Amino acid sequence: MPATPTAAREGTTDMPTSYYLILSFVLFLIGTSGVLLRRNALIVLMGIELQLNAGNLALLAFSRQLGDQKGHAFAFVIIALAAAEAAVGLAILVALFRSRQTINLDEASLMKR
Amino acid sequence: MEPAATFWDQITFWILAACVVGGALYTMTRRNPVTAVMSLVGTFFALAATYATLSAHFLAIIQILVYAGAIMVLFIFVVMILNREEVAPVALRGLGARILGVVAGLYLVFVFARVIHLGTSAAVPVPSETFGTVASIGDLLFRDFLYPFESISLLLLVAIVGGVVISRSHKKEVAAEQAAERRKIVEQLAHADFPALSDAGAGDAHGGAGGHH
Numbered sequence: 001m002p003a004t005p006t007a008a009r010e011g012t013t014d015m016p017t018s019y020y021l022i023l024s025f026v027l028f029l030i031g032t033s034g035v036l037l038r039r040n041a042l043i044v045l046m047g048i049e050l051q052l053n054a055g056n057l058a059l060l061a062f063s064r065q066l067g068d069q070k071g072h073a074f075a076f077v078i079i080a081l082a083a084a085e086a087a088v089g090l091a092i093l094v095a096l097f098r099s100r101q102t103i104n105l106d107e108a109s110l111m112k113r
Numbered sequence: 114m115e116p117a118a119t120f121w122d123q124i125t126f127w128i129l130a131a132c133v134v135g136g137a138l139y140t141m142t143r144r145n146p147v148t149a150v151m152s153l154v155g156t157f158f159a160l161a162a163t164y165a166t167l168s169a170h171f172l173a174i175i176q177i178l179v180y181a182g183a184i185m186v187l188f189i190f191v192v193m194i195l196n197r198e199e200v201a202p203v204a205l206r207g208l209g210a211r212i213l214g215v216v217a218g219l220y221l222v223f224v225f226a227r228v229i230h231l232g233t234s235a236a237v238p239v240p241s242e243t244f245g246t247v248a249s250i251g252d253l254l255f256r257d258f259l260y261p262f263e264s265i266s267l268l269l270l271v272a273i274v275g276g277v278v279i280s281r282s283h284k285k286e287v288a289a290e291q292a293a294e295r296r297k298i299v300e301q302l303a304h305a306d307f308p309a310l311s312d313a314g315a316g317d318a319h320g321g322a323g324g325h326h
Contacts, residue, residue, distance in 0.1 A: 015123070019126060030138055033141065038141065042188070045188075046150070046188070047141060056176075060167045060169045065237065073250065076254065080269065083184055094279075097195050
């Protein structure tokens with residue numbers, strides 16, 4: 001590998017960063033439209049996960065572009081954050097379902113029954 | 114100089130991108146939550162492969178371990194608990210919300226287009242030998258990012274405790290409270306000398322005796 005400095009490492013590609021950014025953008029759009037349009041709270045949580053992953057993809061793309069690994073550390077923290085968010089969000093969902101027998105977000109617009 | 118993307122690079126990228134976008138779209142349009150979760154797992158696998166093409170091998174492994182392995186299992190369990198089909202899957206009420214959504218979406222497109230136009234005209238540099246490996250990321254995490262790394266553990270602890278507290282059943286607690294209330298009343302009754310009750314009992318007895326006579 002060090003003999004040919006222009007060659008990519010095995011398993012990596014030399015696609016331009018803009019391609020990855022556009023992919024991240026499309027992924028973020030899909031996640032956002034899921035969050036905004038769907039009424040099932042479970043699907044909304046999945047949309048949030050997609051948004052977080054789109055952010056991670058952009059961070060990693062820029063990290064490679066700049067040759068700086070700090071983006072990787074950021075993405076690591078974001079994955080841990082996503083795990084915490086999923087745990088608490090799903091717990092809230094379960095509590096919501098216990099108290100109202102629904103996970104439709106339109107029916108959960110009041111603080112108290 | 115600039116390493117051009119080869120034919121196989123293109124093929125790899127486009128297949129992975131198609132998997133990611135297709136999986137995400139499939140996830141967001143399913144009515145059945147189990148199907149949605151499964152296709153989200155597929156999306157995350159494709160995303161992990163995309164991370165690997167960006168020389169982020171450590172993050173690719175973490176993605177599979179944490180997302181596909183842990184978070185998705187949590188989702189599956191919650192789907193099992195809830196198990197309800199939604200009645201009205203899509204709703205965006207009100208004209209104001211629609212206009213706001215369109216404007217916000219256009220702004221998002223504008224910002225992204227500017228970032229992509231500004232930030233990526235440069236050629237992709239060749240990453241160093243250790244870029245994205247477990248050793249170098251660990252070095253970074255435990256030197257420069259030690260404080261954020263430790264605060265993650267605190268965050269996860271809070272999330273665990275919060276998840277348990279929020280989602281646990283309150284039935285037993287309510288039953289225990291009611292039992293304590295009853296015990297208290299019984300204790301109060303036992304300590305009272307019941308003047309009114311004995312009076313009433315005497316009156317009743319007298320009345321009953323009078324009735325007999």
